[in-house]
Amino acid sequence: MTTPIYQRTLEKAVSCSGIGLHSGKTVHLTLKPAAVNHGIKFVRKDLPDNPSIPARFNCVVDTSLATVIGSDGVIVSTVEHLMGCLAGLSIDNVIVELDSYEVPVMDGSAGPFTRMILEAGIREFETPRHFFILKEPIELEQDGKFVGAYPDNSFKITCHIEFEHPLIRSQSYTIEVVDHVFEREIASARTFGFLHEVEYMKHYGLARGGSLDNAVVIDENKVLNDEGLRYQDEFVRHKLLDCIGDFSLLGMPILAHIVTRKSGHAFNHAFLERFFNEKASWQTQTLIEPAVVPSKTVKSLAI
Ligand SMILES: [Zn+2]
Numbered sequence: 001m002t003t004p005i006y007q008r009t010l011e012k013a014v015s016c017s018g019i020g021l022h023s024g025k026t027v028h029l030t031l032k033p034a035a036v037n038h039g040i041k042f043v044r045k046d047l048p049d050n051p052s053i054p055a056r057f058n059c060v061v062d063t064s065l066a067t068v069i070g071s072d073g074v075i076v077s078t079v080e081h082l083m084g085c086l087a088g089l090s091i092d093n094v095i096v097e098l099d100s101y102e103v104p105v106m107d108g109s110a111g112p113f114t115r116m117i118l119e120a121g122i123r124e125f126e127t128p129r130h131f132f133i134l135k136e137p138i139e140l141e142q143d144g145k146f147v148g149a150y151p152d153n154s155f156k157i158t159c160h161i162e163f164e165h166p167l168i169r170s171q172s173y174t175i176e177v178v179d180h181v182f183e184r185e186i187a188s189a190r191t192f193g194f195l196h197e198v199e200y201m202k203h204y205g206l207a208r209g210g211s212l213d214n215a216v217v218i219d220e221n222k223v224l225n226d227e228g229l230r231y232q233d234e235f236v237r238h239k240l241l242d243c244i245g246d247f248s249l250l251g252m253p254i255l256a257h258i259v260t261r262k263s264g265h266a267f268n269h270a271f272l273e274r275f276f277n278e279k280a281s282w283q284t285q286t287l288i289e290p291a292v293v294p295s296k297t298v299k300s301l302a303i
Contacts, residue, residue, distance in 0.1 A: 003154050003178055003255070005287040007129050009033045009093040011121030016112060018104030021078055022065070024208030027100040029082075031117065034093035036127040039251060040086060042069065042076040046099040055083055055096075056251040057272045063265040065201075067246060077102045080265065081191075084245030085110035088182030089117055090253065092129060108190035108214040109230075110241055114183050128286035132254040136281050140271045146261040147271035149254070154178060156257040157247070159240040165194075166221050171236035177244065186244070188230050189237035192216040195224065243268060250275070252284065 015030040034041070040055040051074045053059055061070035066078040082103050086094060088110070096103075106112040139148040158174040175181050193207075193215050201207040216234060217224045231237055243260055246268035260268070275282070 003253075003287070004090045004124065005128055007036050007092045007125045007127050008090055009035075009038075009123050009125070010091070010117060011123045014116045014120040016104065016106070016116055018106045018112075019209040019214075020100055020102030021105040021207060021209045021214065023100065023102055025100055025102075027098060027102055027104045029104055030097040031120070032095040032097065033123065034095045036093060036125050038093040038095070040083065040092075040094050040096065040248075042079065042096045042098060044074055044076070044099075044101070045097050047074060052095075054251075055079060055249060057249045057269075057276065060249060060269055060272075063269045067249070067265045067269070069249075075101050078105065079103055080242050080245030081106075081110045082113050082245070083248045084241045084243075085113040085117065085182075085187065087244050087248035087253070088177055088186060088241075089114065089122065090177070091117065091122065092253075105191075105209060105214045108216070109188050109238070110186070111188040114187040118183070128288050130252050130284050130286055132250060132252055132256070132282050132284055134254075134256045134282050138271075138275055138278050138281050140267075140274050142267070142270075144261075145263050145267045146259070147263050147268060148259045149256040149271075149275065150259070152255055152257040155254060157240060157243055158257065158259045159236055159243055159263075160259075160261040161236050161239050162262055163235075165218065167218055167223065168235050171233050173233060173236045173240050175240065182244075186237050186241050189234045189241055190214070190216050190230065191238055192218065192235055195219040247272070 010033045013030055013032040017028045020027050041052045043050050043052045053069050053071045053076055059069040059071055062068035067080045068075055068077040069079055134151040137150045155177040160172045162170045195217055212225045
Protein backbone atom coordinates (compact mmCIF):
# COMPACT_ATOMS: atom_id res chain seq x y z
CA MET A 1 0.00 0.00 0.00
CA THR A 2 1.72 3.15 -1.16
CA THR A 3 1.03 6.83 -1.63
CA PRO A 4 2.15 8.17 -5.04
CA ILE A 5 5.11 10.49 -4.47
CA TYR A 6 5.33 12.02 -7.96
CA GLN A 7 2.78 14.42 -9.47
CA ARG A 8 0.12 12.87 -11.67
CA THR A 9 -2.24 13.95 -14.46
CA LEU A 10 -4.33 12.21 -17.14
CA GLU A 11 -2.85 10.52 -20.21
CA LYS A 12 -5.44 12.16 -22.48
CA ALA A 13 -8.59 14.28 -22.43
CA VAL A 14 -11.92 12.64 -21.59
CA SER A 15 -15.46 14.03 -21.72
CA CYS A 16 -18.91 13.29 -20.43
CA SER A 17 -22.22 15.06 -20.11
CA GLY A 18 -24.99 14.97 -17.59
CA ILE A 19 -27.42 17.25 -15.85
CA GLY A 20 -26.74 19.77 -13.12
CA LEU A 21 -28.41 18.77 -9.86
CA HIS A 22 -29.72 22.23 -9.06
CA SER A 23 -30.24 23.70 -12.55
CA GLY A 24 -31.59 20.54 -14.20
CA LYS A 25 -29.70 21.64 -17.36
CA THR A 26 -27.36 19.51 -19.46
CA VAL A 27 -23.67 20.21 -18.81
CA HIS A 28 -20.70 19.02 -20.86
CA LEU A 29 -17.52 18.33 -18.93
CA THR A 30 -14.03 17.67 -20.27
CA LEU A 31 -11.03 16.70 -18.16
CA LYS A 32 -7.70 17.57 -19.79
CA PRO A 33 -4.14 16.74 -18.81
CA ALA A 34 -2.28 19.66 -17.18
CA ALA A 35 1.39 20.43 -16.54
CA VAL A 36 3.22 19.97 -13.24
CA ASN A 37 2.28 22.42 -10.47
CA HIS A 38 -0.87 23.46 -12.37
CA GLY A 39 -3.22 21.99 -9.78
CA ILE A 40 -6.92 21.51 -10.51
CA LYS A 41 -8.60 24.42 -12.27
CA PHE A 42 -12.18 24.75 -13.52
CA VAL A 43 -12.66 26.63 -16.79
CA ARG A 44 -16.04 28.08 -17.83
CA LYS A 45 -16.08 27.51 -21.61
CA ASP A 46 -19.56 29.09 -21.87
CA LEU A 47 -18.36 32.54 -20.78
CA PRO A 48 -16.35 35.16 -22.72
CA ASP A 49 -12.57 34.78 -22.21
CA ASN A 50 -13.15 31.37 -20.57
CA PRO A 51 -12.45 32.40 -16.96
CA SER A 52 -10.82 29.82 -14.73
CA ILE A 53 -11.18 29.13 -11.01
CA PRO A 54 -8.57 27.22 -9.01
CA ALA A 55 -10.06 24.45 -6.86
CA ARG A 56 -8.68 25.82 -3.63
CA PHE A 57 -9.91 26.66 -0.16
CA ASN A 58 -9.64 30.43 -0.66
CA CYS A 59 -11.95 30.28 -3.71
CA VAL A 60 -14.86 28.65 -1.83
CA VAL A 61 -17.82 31.05 -1.95
CA ASP A 62 -20.72 28.91 -0.68
CA THR A 63 -21.14 25.65 1.22
CA SER A 64 -24.87 25.63 2.01
CA LEU A 65 -26.13 22.96 -0.43
CA ALA A 66 -22.93 21.96 -2.18
CA THR A 67 -19.36 23.22 -2.33
CA VAL A 68 -19.23 26.21 -4.68
CA ILE A 69 -16.00 27.86 -5.81
CA GLY A 70 -15.80 31.25 -7.46
CA SER A 71 -13.58 34.08 -8.56
CA ASP A 72 -14.45 37.56 -9.90
CA GLY A 73 -18.17 36.78 -9.90
CA VAL A 74 -17.81 33.53 -11.85
CA ILE A 75 -18.77 30.32 -10.03
CA VAL A 76 -18.67 26.55 -10.39
CA SER A 77 -21.02 24.65 -8.13
CA THR A 78 -21.07 21.09 -6.77
CA VAL A 79 -17.37 20.40 -7.22
CA GLU A 80 -17.09 17.94 -4.32
CA HIS A 81 -17.68 14.59 -6.04
CA LEU A 82 -15.32 15.29 -8.93
CA MET A 83 -12.75 16.73 -6.53
CA GLY A 84 -13.16 13.72 -4.24
CA CYS A 85 -12.55 11.47 -7.22
CA LEU A 86 -9.38 13.32 -8.32
CA ALA A 87 -8.01 13.27 -4.76
CA GLY A 88 -9.08 9.65 -4.29
CA LEU A 89 -7.10 8.69 -7.40
CA SER A 90 -4.14 10.91 -6.36
CA ILE A 91 -4.35 13.15 -9.43
CA ASP A 92 -2.77 16.56 -8.94
CA ASN A 93 -3.01 18.44 -12.24
CA VAL A 94 -6.14 18.68 -14.39
CA ILE A 95 -8.01 21.29 -16.44
CA VAL A 96 -11.76 20.83 -15.91
CA GLU A 97 -13.75 22.46 -18.71
CA LEU A 98 -17.49 23.06 -18.28
CA ASP A 99 -20.17 24.84 -20.30
CA SER A 100 -22.31 25.70 -17.29
CA TYR A 101 -21.95 26.74 -13.67
CA GLU A 102 -22.47 23.27 -12.25
CA VAL A 103 -20.55 19.98 -12.40
CA PRO A 104 -22.93 17.32 -13.76
CA VAL A 105 -24.36 15.15 -10.99
CA MET A 106 -24.13 11.91 -13.06
CA ASP A 107 -25.53 9.11 -10.87
CA GLY A 108 -24.95 11.02 -7.62
CA SER A 109 -21.60 9.31 -6.99
CA ALA A 110 -18.01 9.60 -8.21
CA GLY A 111 -18.26 6.27 -10.07
CA PRO A 112 -18.74 7.68 -13.60
CA PHE A 113 -15.85 10.19 -13.14
CA THR A 114 -13.64 7.44 -11.75
CA ARG A 115 -14.33 5.15 -14.69
CA MET A 116 -13.65 7.86 -17.27
CA ILE A 117 -10.36 8.82 -15.60
CA LEU A 118 -9.18 5.23 -15.39
CA GLU A 119 -10.16 4.81 -19.05
CA ALA A 120 -8.07 7.89 -19.98
CA GLY A 121 -5.14 6.54 -17.99
CA ILE A 122 -2.96 8.25 -15.41
CA ARG A 123 0.40 9.78 -16.28
CA GLU A 124 3.09 10.26 -13.68
CA PHE A 125 5.64 13.10 -13.93
CA GLU A 126 9.16 13.12 -12.57
CA THR A 127 8.37 16.10 -10.36
CA PRO A 128 7.57 15.19 -6.77
CA ARG A 129 4.24 15.99 -5.13
CA HIS A 130 4.26 18.38 -2.20
CA PHE A 131 2.37 17.22 0.87
CA PHE A 132 1.05 18.93 3.97
CA ILE A 133 2.66 17.15 6.89
CA LEU A 134 1.23 17.67 10.35
CA LYS A 135 3.48 18.28 13.33
CA GLU A 136 0.63 18.16 15.84
CA PRO A 137 -3.13 17.56 15.84
CA ILE A 138 -5.55 20.25 14.70
CA GLU A 139 -9.14 19.96 15.90
CA LEU A 140 -12.39 21.87 15.57
CA GLU A 141 -15.53 21.09 17.54
CA GLN A 142 -18.82 22.93 17.62
CA ASP A 143 -22.44 22.00 18.38
CA GLY A 144 -21.72 18.27 18.27
CA LYS A 145 -19.80 18.52 14.99
CA PHE A 146 -16.16 17.60 14.96
CA VAL A 147 -13.19 17.50 12.58
CA GLY A 148 -9.69 16.53 13.67
CA ALA A 149 -6.47 15.98 11.72
CA TYR A 150 -3.73 13.86 13.27
CA PRO A 151 -0.13 13.25 12.16
CA ASP A 152 0.18 10.11 10.06
CA ASN A 153 2.43 8.71 7.36
CA SER A 154 -0.39 8.31 4.82
CA PHE A 155 -3.76 9.94 4.04
CA LYS A 156 -6.46 8.26 6.08
CA ILE A 157 -9.96 9.46 6.65
CA THR A 158 -12.63 8.37 9.11
CA CYS A 159 -16.21 9.61 8.88
CA HIS A 160 -18.87 9.14 11.48
CA ILE A 161 -22.50 10.07 10.83
CA GLU A 162 -25.58 9.98 13.02
CA PHE A 163 -29.14 10.35 11.81
CA GLU A 164 -32.38 9.69 13.65
CA HIS A 165 -33.45 7.34 10.91
CA PRO A 166 -33.90 3.56 11.13
CA LEU A 167 -31.88 2.96 7.93
CA ILE A 168 -28.92 5.07 8.98
CA ARG A 169 -28.59 5.61 12.77
CA SER A 170 -24.89 5.64 13.53
CA GLN A 171 -22.33 4.67 10.85
CA SER A 172 -18.53 4.93 10.68
CA TYR A 173 -16.11 4.21 7.89
CA THR A 174 -12.34 4.53 7.55
CA ILE A 175 -10.15 4.30 4.47
CA GLU A 176 -6.51 4.80 3.66
CA VAL A 177 -6.38 6.63 0.32
CA VAL A 178 -3.83 4.41 -1.43
CA ASP A 179 -3.81 2.06 -4.41
CA HIS A 180 -7.34 1.07 -5.51
CA VAL A 181 -9.12 1.59 -2.20
CA PHE A 182 -11.02 4.70 -3.32
CA GLU A 183 -12.41 3.21 -6.54
CA ARG A 184 -13.35 -0.02 -4.79
CA GLU A 185 -14.93 1.27 -1.60
CA ILE A 186 -16.03 4.89 -2.01
CA ALA A 187 -16.40 5.96 -5.67
CA SER A 188 -19.82 4.37 -6.26
CA ALA A 189 -21.53 5.60 -3.08
CA ARG A 190 -24.36 7.95 -4.06
CA THR A 191 -25.59 11.13 -2.47
CA PHE A 192 -28.73 10.73 -0.41
CA GLY A 193 -31.69 12.78 0.68
CA PHE A 194 -34.86 12.48 2.69
CA LEU A 195 -38.10 12.65 0.73
CA HIS A 196 -39.44 15.63 2.67
CA GLU A 197 -36.22 17.58 2.02
CA VAL A 198 -36.28 16.78 -1.69
CA GLU A 199 -39.91 17.94 -1.95
CA TYR A 200 -39.07 21.11 -0.04
CA MET A 201 -36.08 21.90 -2.27
CA LYS A 202 -38.06 21.29 -5.46
CA HIS A 203 -40.79 23.57 -4.13
CA TYR A 204 -38.23 26.37 -3.92
CA GLY A 205 -36.77 25.67 -7.35
CA LEU A 206 -33.69 23.83 -6.05
CA ALA A 207 -32.53 20.33 -6.97
CA ARG A 208 -34.42 20.62 -10.27
CA GLY A 209 -32.32 17.86 -11.74
CA GLY A 210 -32.64 15.65 -8.66
CA SER A 211 -34.26 12.27 -9.20
CA LEU A 212 -33.96 8.63 -8.22
CA ASP A 213 -31.40 8.38 -11.06
CA ASN A 214 -28.90 10.50 -9.17
CA ALA A 215 -29.62 10.14 -5.46
CA VAL A 216 -30.70 7.62 -2.89
CA VAL A 217 -34.01 8.93 -1.57
CA ILE A 218 -35.44 7.63 1.67
CA ASP A 219 -38.79 8.20 3.31
CA GLU A 220 -39.57 7.44 6.97
CA ASN A 221 -38.42 3.86 6.83
CA LYS A 222 -37.35 2.71 3.37
CA VAL A 223 -35.23 3.38 0.30
CA LEU A 224 -37.43 4.54 -2.61
CA ASN A 225 -34.96 3.52 -5.35
CA ASP A 226 -36.01 0.22 -6.92
CA GLU A 227 -32.45 -1.13 -6.94
CA GLY A 228 -31.94 -0.39 -3.23
CA LEU A 229 -28.51 0.47 -1.84
CA ARG A 230 -25.15 -0.25 -3.45
CA TYR A 231 -23.57 -0.87 -0.06
CA GLN A 232 -25.41 -1.46 3.16
CA ASP A 233 -23.57 1.58 4.61
CA GLU A 234 -23.69 3.64 1.39
CA PHE A 235 -24.65 6.77 3.41
CA VAL A 236 -21.43 7.05 5.39
CA ARG A 237 -19.34 6.04 2.38
CA HIS A 238 -20.86 8.95 0.46
CA LYS A 239 -20.12 11.34 3.33
CA LEU A 240 -16.55 10.14 3.17
CA LEU A 241 -16.46 10.97 -0.56
CA ASP A 242 -17.76 14.48 0.22
CA CYS A 243 -15.07 14.90 2.88
CA ILE A 244 -12.25 13.80 0.56
CA GLY A 245 -13.57 16.35 -1.96
CA ASP A 246 -13.76 19.12 0.62
CA PHE A 247 -10.29 18.43 2.06
CA SER A 248 -8.80 18.30 -1.45
CA LEU A 249 -9.42 22.06 -1.50
CA LEU A 250 -6.30 22.29 0.66
CA GLY A 251 -4.70 22.47 -2.78
CA MET A 252 -2.17 19.73 -2.07
CA PRO A 253 -2.35 16.21 -0.67
CA ILE A 254 -2.06 15.81 3.08
CA LEU A 255 -0.44 13.06 5.10
CA ALA A 256 -2.75 12.90 8.10
CA HIS A 257 -5.57 10.92 9.59
CA ILE A 258 -8.64 13.11 9.28
CA VAL A 259 -11.55 12.23 11.54
CA THR A 260 -14.98 13.81 11.09
CA ARG A 261 -18.14 13.45 13.14
CA LYS A 262 -21.51 14.80 11.97
CA SER A 263 -19.68 17.21 9.65
CA GLY A 264 -20.80 18.63 6.31
CA HIS A 265 -19.43 20.97 3.63
CA ALA A 266 -19.77 24.11 5.78
CA PHE A 267 -18.06 22.62 8.82
CA ASN A 268 -15.32 20.99 6.72
CA HIS A 269 -14.68 24.44 5.27
CA ALA A 270 -14.56 25.97 8.76
CA PHE A 271 -11.93 23.36 9.62
CA LEU A 272 -9.83 24.33 6.56
CA GLU A 273 -9.95 27.92 7.80
CA ARG A 274 -8.56 26.79 11.16
CA PHE A 275 -5.94 24.66 9.41
CA PHE A 276 -4.57 27.66 7.51
CA ASN A 277 -4.65 29.77 10.67
CA GLU A 278 -2.46 27.25 12.49
CA LYS A 279 0.58 27.42 10.27
CA ALA A 280 2.90 26.37 13.08
CA SER A 281 1.15 22.97 13.22
CA TRP A 282 2.22 21.80 9.75
CA GLN A 283 4.79 22.09 7.04
CA THR A 284 4.95 21.22 3.36
CA GLN A 285 7.52 18.92 1.83
CA THR A 286 8.02 16.25 -0.80
CA LEU A 287 8.46 12.63 0.16
CA ILE A 288 11.85 12.36 -1.48
CA GLU A 289 13.41 14.90 0.83
CA PRO A 290 14.56 13.44 4.11
CA ALA A 291 11.77 13.71 6.67
CA VAL A 292 12.28 16.42 9.22
CA VAL A 293 12.50 14.61 12.50
CA PRO A 294 12.32 16.75 15.65
CA SER A 295 15.87 16.85 16.97
CA LYS A 296 16.49 15.17 20.28
CA THR A 297 19.51 15.72 22.40
CA VAL A 298 21.01 12.34 23.09
CA LYS A 299 22.93 12.38 26.31
CA SER A 300 25.42 9.75 27.20
CA LEU A 301 24.64 7.96 30.37
CA ALA A 302 26.76 9.00 33.29
CA ILE A 303 27.69 5.89 35.15
ZN1 LIG B 1 -22.09 14.45 -1.90
